[in-house]
Amino acid sequence: MDQNQESIELLQNILNGSREAFDLFYEKHYSFVYNIALHIVGDHKEAEDVSHDVFLEVFQKIRQYNSSKGSVRAWLAIKTKSRSLDRLRKNKPFLINRLEDILTKKEKGADLQFLSELQKSIIIEALNHLPDEQREALIRSYFQGETHKEIADSMEKPLGSIKSLIRYGINNLRKQKPLIRWMESSGGDNNNG
Missing domain, CATH: 1.10.1740.10 (RNA polymerase sigma factor, region 2, helix turn helix motif)
Structure with a gap:
């Protein structure tokens, strides 16, 4: 059987x-x-x-x-x-804390692979509300796996500026309303199971 x-x-x-x-x-x-x-x-x-x-x-x-x-x-x-x-x-704070943990990990690229498509779209929406340079630095670091030095070279900025952009970007993500708005609107269909 x-x-x-x-x-x-x-x-x-x-x-x-x-x-x-x-x-x-x-x-x-x-x-x-x-x-x-x-x-x-x-x-x-x-x-x-x-x-x-x-x-x-x-x-x-x-x-x-x-x-x-x-x-x-x-x-x-x-x-x-x-x-x-x-x-x-x-559990809104749980998702925000999880996002924060992911974005501050040392691993590159692969650390976001386990996120569901839904969570990725929430993060991408939040990223879209960041200033352009912060968003670009975060995407290059966490989605594309580039080192800070590689980002500095491609963005033609000093290494210290890149580190600051990433740090400010993470701090700004913590405050992003798209995460909270999505949670408060229940994030879509609750009857899919």
């Missing part, structure tokens, strides 16, 4: 009231759900909370699963992504 069929049978047994089936389902899929949540929220405790929310929702809304729309894992992935984004929307 393939894994998806086994998961479908566990869901059916859960629907019929089997606590053991729920425990097996949870064991089988917990690390998958947790890793997706961690990838999106970037915090172990938050990812654990999201994971528990997802399994509670599975238990309460088990009839939502429709095998004609995809595998159990795909269904869980969509639920997890949705609950993770909901958590980020509700």
